[in-house]
Amino acid sequence: MEGNLFDIPGDLEKKFEKTISILDDHDRFRLITHYDADGISAGAVLSRTVMKYQKGFHTTFIDSFPEKVPKGSPIIFTDIGNSYLDRISEIEETVIVLDHHEVRDNNSSIPDLEDKVFINPHDHGIDGSQEVSGGTLALLLAITYDNTNWEEALYGLAGAAADKQAIGGFTGLNLQLLEASLDKGHLEKRTGLFIDGESIQNALMKACDPYFPGISGEKKKIKKILEDLEIDPDAKLESIGLEKKRKLNSLLVLSLLKRDIPVDVIESIYGTHYISPHDGLEVDILYKLLNSCARNDRPGLGLSLCLGDNKAFYEAKEIRDRYRKQMIENLKTLEERIEKKENIQYFYEEKKTRKGELAGLGMLYLLEQDMPVLGLTELDEDVDISARATKNMVEQGLDMGELCDRLAERLGGDGGGHDIAAGATVEKDKIDAFLKAMDEEVGKLLGSG
Ligand SMILES: [Mn+2]
Numbered sequence: 265m266e267g268n269l270f271d272i273p274g275d276l277e278k279k280f281e282k283t284i285s286i287l288d289d290h291d292r293f294r295l296i297t298h299y300d301a302d303g304i305s306a307g308a309v310l311s312r313t314v315m316k317y318q319k320g321f322h323t324t325f326i327d328s329f330p331e332k333v334p335k336g337s338p339i340i341f342t343d344i345g346n347s348y349l350d351r352i353s354e355i356e357e358t359v360i361v362l363d364h365h366e367v368r369d370n371n372s373s374i375p376d377l378e379d380k381v382f383i384n385p386h387d388h389g390i391d392g393s394q395e396v397s398g399g400t401l402a403l404l405l406a407i408t409y410d411n412t413n414w415e416e417a418l419y420g421l422a423g424a425a426a427d428k429q430a431i432g433g434f435t436g437l438n439l440q441l442l443e444a445s446l447d448k449g450h451l452e453k454r455t456g457l458f459i460d461g462e463s464i465q466n467a468l469m470k471a472c473d474p475y476f477p478g479i480s481g482e483k484k485k486i487k488k489i490l491e492d493l494e495i496d497p498d499a500k501l502e503s504i505g506l507e508k509k510r511k512l513n514s515l516l517v518l519s520l521l522k523r524d525i526p527v528d529v530i531e532s533i534y535g536t537h538y539i540s541p542h543d544g545l546e547v548d549i550l551y552k553l554l555n556s557c558a559r560n561d562r563p564g565l566g567l568s569l570c571l572g573d574n575k576a577f578y579e580a581k582e583i584r585d586r587y588r589k590q591m592i593e594n595l596k597t598l599e600e601r602i603e604k605k606e607n608i609q610y611f612y613e614e615k616k617t618r619k620g621e622l623a624g625l626g627m628l629y630l631l632e633q634d635m636p637v638l639g640l641t642e643l644d645e646d647v648d649i650s651a652r653a654t655k656n657m658v659e660q661g662l663d664m665g666e667l668c669d670r671l672a673e674r675l676g677g678d679g680g681g682h683d684i685a686a687g688a689t690v691e692k693d694k695i696d697a698f699l700k701a702m703d704e705e706v707g708k709l710l711g712s713g
Contacts, residue, residue: 276385279383280383280408287319290337293310293320293340294337296339297325297398298344298398299558300558301422301427302423303342304423304566304570305422306342309399310405312406312416312571315571320337325564337357338359339357339358340361341360341363342401343401361381361384362402362405363384364397390437394436395429396424397427397438400438403420404420414448414450418538418546418550421441453539454502455535464504465498468489469483472595474516474533476629477519477595477629493512513534523633559587560583562580562583565580594618594622607707607710609631609637610638610639613641615641619639619648623637623650624650639652645691646689651688652664658684660710662683662706664682668681669681671705672688672690676690
């Protein structure tokens with residue numbers, strides 16, 4: 265191993281050393297990873313790594329503690345585990361946990377065990393919510409294990425991007441890993457719009473993140489725009505000249521400015537792309553593919569494509585295209601479906617799994633910027649709620665996670681999450697009371713009520 269690759273705290277380095285000796289001492293591993301894009305990314309980095317050393321592995325995806333803990337080989341948990349350290353301590357097998365999630369009720373009671381390694385960046389002064397993800401922790405382990413593993417950079421950083429750690433640029437450990445990958449030639453840079461498709465017309469038809477109101481998915485409008493700018497609709501995005509690129513960019517920026525979308529969101533439609541010279545895949549596209557796989561209950565497909573399965577890659581692409589098409593259809597009608605109270609806006613959405621993303625994209629690119637949005641899905645007995653705010657609201661003191669937690673609990677439901685993105689569940693006959701209370705609380709905080 266290469267020691268002191270990065271400026272990581274000594275006690276963290278010791279944990280990596282212990283992990284590496286476990287990797288060296290065994291030739292079969294159970295990899296258990298989180299059921300989301302960052303989890304797939306972490307699982308991919310470690311699966312690819314152990315495969316290189318002819319070690320056996322079996323990778324599974326979970327979103328809560330496994331009902332049956334596998335026996336017979338050391339277990340490596342990635343992107344999940346910090347909430348279960350007490351139960352993990354009781355597992356007979358050797359266990360390594362690489363998880364960046366912060367656990368509020370601290371785990372200081374967890375003893376140091378000979379055959380367990382718990383790697384949590386928060387224990388070492390590293391902000392796991394911003395500076396390192398499951399994928400990049402796995403990458404750090406892979407390159408610490410063997411300095412030739414830098415080609416894993418694409419897969420690791422995709423996880424960090426999926427966990428929204430690339431917004432405004434990577435920072436901390438993520439940034440160190442990115443810069444080293446660029447230095448070593450395992451990633452390359454280009455700048456451009458964060459839209460992609462077989463042609464420029466196709467990319468705009470499918471642009472849902474970023475979403476351009478009145479343009480995305482509007483064939484006639486797109487044709488007209490491209491004609492006016494004298495851009496061949498069938499041309500590849502990379503091949504149009506700089507001048508035309510600039511004009512197209514300003515036009516898209518304008519479509520968002522008209523909606524009072526904040527500058528930092530508008531700036532995020534264009535930026536640096538990081539491409540792997542090994543397979544031409546870029547971080548931005550890979551993480552979006554992995555997101556689509558996870559959201560369609562196909563994390564295994566995401567892992568397969570990372571392991572180099574071309575068929576899996578095309579299938580994931582199809583799933584993502586289908587998803588983008590549906591999301592655009594939903595975004596197009598979102599404004600008509602929005603209902604408003606004095607201080608909040610909300611909408612009903614049939615598909616539970618879609619409403620969070622829809623609320624998030626709507627809040628970013630489309631909806632009124634002075635009230636948070638709630639997406640509601642009616643289930644058998646409950647209403648499931650996804651709440652999204654803007655950065656600006658959070659800066660004014662709004663904490664949707666705290667509100668969802670407190671207001672739902674008061675009504676016998678439960679909720680929680682982050683300041684900017686949160687969720688709750690309440691019984692159907694409590695939803696009116698929940699919305700009313702939310703409206704009042706938001707009004708108090710944002711002072712518009
Ligand atoms: Mn994660």
